[in-house]
Amino acid sequence: VIKAILFDIDDTLFPSGEFAEKARRNAIAAMVEEGLNRDVEAAYRALEKIIRKYGSNYPRHFDVLLDNLGVKENRARLIAAGVAAYHNTKSTIAPFPDVPKTLVRLRDAGYRLYAVSEGKAVKQWDKLIRLGLDFFFHGAFISEELGCRKGVRFYRIIARRLKLKPSEMVMVGDRLDKDIIPAKRAGARAIRILQGRHALKRAGRVRPDSEVRRMAEVIDAIKKLG
Amino acid sequence: VIKAILFDIDDTLFPSGEFAEKARRNAIAAMVEEGLNRDVEAAYRALEKIIRKYGSNYPRHFDVLLDNLGVKENRARLIAAGVAAYHNTKSTIAPFPDVPKTLVRLRDAGYRLYAVSEGKAVKQWDKLIRLGLDFFFHGAFISEELGCRKGVRFYRIIARRLKLKPSEMVMVGDRLDKDIIPAKRAGARAIRILQGRHALKRAGRVRPDSEVRRMAEVIDAIKKLG
Numbered sequence: 057v058i059k060a061i062l063f064d065i066d067d068t069l070f071p072s073g074e075f076a077e078k079a080r081r082n083a084i085a086a087m088v089e090e091g092l093n094r095d096v097e098a099a100y101r102a103l104e105k106i107i108r109k110y111g112s113n114y115p116r117h118f119d120v121l122l123d124n125l126g127v128k129e130n131r132a133r134l135i136a137a138g139v140a141a142y143h144n145t146k147s148t149i150a151p152f153p154d155v156p157k158t159l160v161r162l163r164d165a166g167y168r169l170y171a172v173s174e175g176k177a178v179k180q181w182d183k184l185i186r187l188g189l190d191f192f193f194h195g196a197f198i199s200e201e202l203g204c205r206k207g208v209r210f211y212r213i214i215a216r217r218l219k220l221k222p223s224e225m226v227m228v229g230d231r232l233d234k235d236i237i238p239a240k241r242a243g244a245r246a247i248r249i250l251q252g253r254h255a256l257k258r259a260g261r262v263r264p265d266s267e268v269r270r271m272a273e274v275i276d277a278i279k280k281l282g
Numbered sequence: 283v284i285k286a287i288l289f290d291i292d293d294t295l296f297p298s299g300e301f302a303e304k305a306r307r308n309a310i311a312a313m314v315e316e317g318l319n320r321d322v323e324a325a326y327r328a329l330e331k332i333i334r335k336y337g338s339n340y341p342r343h344f345d346v347l348l349d350n351l352g353v354k355e356n357r358a359r360l361i362a363a364g365v366a367a368y369h370n371t372k373s374t375i376a377p378f379p380d381v382p383k384t385l386v387r388l389r390d391a392g393y394r395l396y397a398v399s400e401g402k403a404v405k406q407w408d409k410l411i412r413l414g415l416d417f418f419f420h421g422a423f424i425s426e427e428l429g430c431r432k433g434v435r436f437y438r439i440i441a442r443r444l445k446l447k448p449s450e451m452v453m454v455g456d457r458l459d460k461d462i463i464p465a466k467r468a469g470a471r472a473i474r475i476l477q478g479r480h481a482l483k484r485a486g487r488v489r490p491d492s493e494v495r496r497m498a499e500v501i502d503a504i505k506k507l508g
Contacts (some may be wrong), residue, residue, distance in 0.1 A: 086411075090411070090416065095464070131403075132403030132404045132406075132407045132423070132426075132427065133407045133411075133416070134405075135404045135407075136403075136404045136405070136407035136408040136410075136411055137407070137411055137416075139404070139408065140408055140411050140412060142372075143369070144373065147366075147369075147370065147373070171407065177357075177358030178358045178361045178362045179362070180358075180362075181359045181361075181362035181363070182360045182362040182365065182366055185312075185316070185359075185362055185363055185366055186366060190359070190363075192314065196359070198358065200358075201358065225469075261460075
């Protein structure tokens with residue numbers, strides 16, 4: 057019997073990839089507006105490359121961008137413009153439309169709901185709060201606080217903390233490598249949600265218990281798990 | 283003859299002190315909402331004290347706040363709530379209502395306009411951009427980039443960069459210690475604007491050339507300087 061449902065955050069609760077792209081595009085547009093004299097598309101691709109290389113938690117993406125573009129003048133102004141536009145866009149994140157309704161129904165049905173995510177704890181809570189989803193969950197498990205990334209151990213620790221058998225938990229997420237496979241290997245159930253850039257990846261040997269196209273379908277999928 | 287007008291940013295172009303207080307109050311309110319079980323007023327005063335002690339550029343005010351309040355649980359969630367509310371409020375800054383109009387008139391009258399400020403260059407440009415004032419100025423001089431704080435040397439460097447005699451510049455600001463006195467000592471003219479928490483300070487030996495109550499009055503004050 058399923059007692060707890062774990063939800064990945066990015067591209068499961070909200071279109072993270074889309075917002076990230078919009079934020080980067082708005083940042084470049086603002087920098088050009090503020091005097092950056094470079095091709096928009098080239099600058100955008102350079103920024104993408106920097107974010108891939110340094111990771112999304114690196115605090116100086118825009119400094120490196122100006123280094124890579126060979127910009128020596130007016131740097132503070134351009135960086136301020138990029139950062140402001142980036143954060144303004146990021147602060148407009150909203151959940152997939154069926155998420156709040158689905159979470160409320162699952163709560164009403166007696167399940168305990170947890171957000172689980174890899175990354176910095178404050179940053180992940182910032183997302184939940186800005187999404188307006190913080191009060192739908194009974195709690196959150198973030199890799200930084202658990203001391204390990206989203207692997208088999210991550211899901212085992214969560215089961216232990218919740219005093220549940222792994223088989224009493226179901227993980228809902230978009231990624232095979234971080235959500236589905238390690239959850240299944242830890243003995244939990246797993247529902248794959250086909251959203252975002254990972255939707256096209258083909259499952260290998262370890263498969264989810266079911267696949268859904270949107271959050272609202274999770275309710276039926278969980279019923280079928282028994 | 284006056285050729286360039288320098289404007290302080292905080293409490294000259296916008297009510298900085300008011301926004302800072304509102305941002306701190308909203309941060310505490312959001313943290314209480316998110317589960318911080320402490321007296322609102324006590325938490326607010328603790329946060330004020332931390333900002334005074336560590337300065338406004340310190341990146342971990344809310345961590346220290348939770349330390350000082352003895353909060354051990356739920357920290358990432360509370361910090362995220364505080365930081366988000368703080369930045370949301372800060373991103374709503376707007377200029378004093380007569381500022382854009384006055385700047386445009388002074389530009390039309392042929393003066394060159396510069397924002398001058400003590401602090402981090404990116405942070406000060408972020409303010410100008412969020413205030414929508416970035417394109418009113420011919421440029422900005424920020425202490426971080428000039429390599430010295432707002433003292434006599436700061437104003438001398440600006441005159442040199444602008445290829446002006448100090449007497450061809452007028453500094454407009456709210457602070458005697460950073461705007462009026464060092465500008466006068468450097469040989470520039472100075473107009474004191476009586477806004478914000480420094481409005482009540484009594485001028486000593488070095489006095490501004492004139493005092494105004496709001497930005498719109500700067501136009502006449504400059505005419506009188508000749």
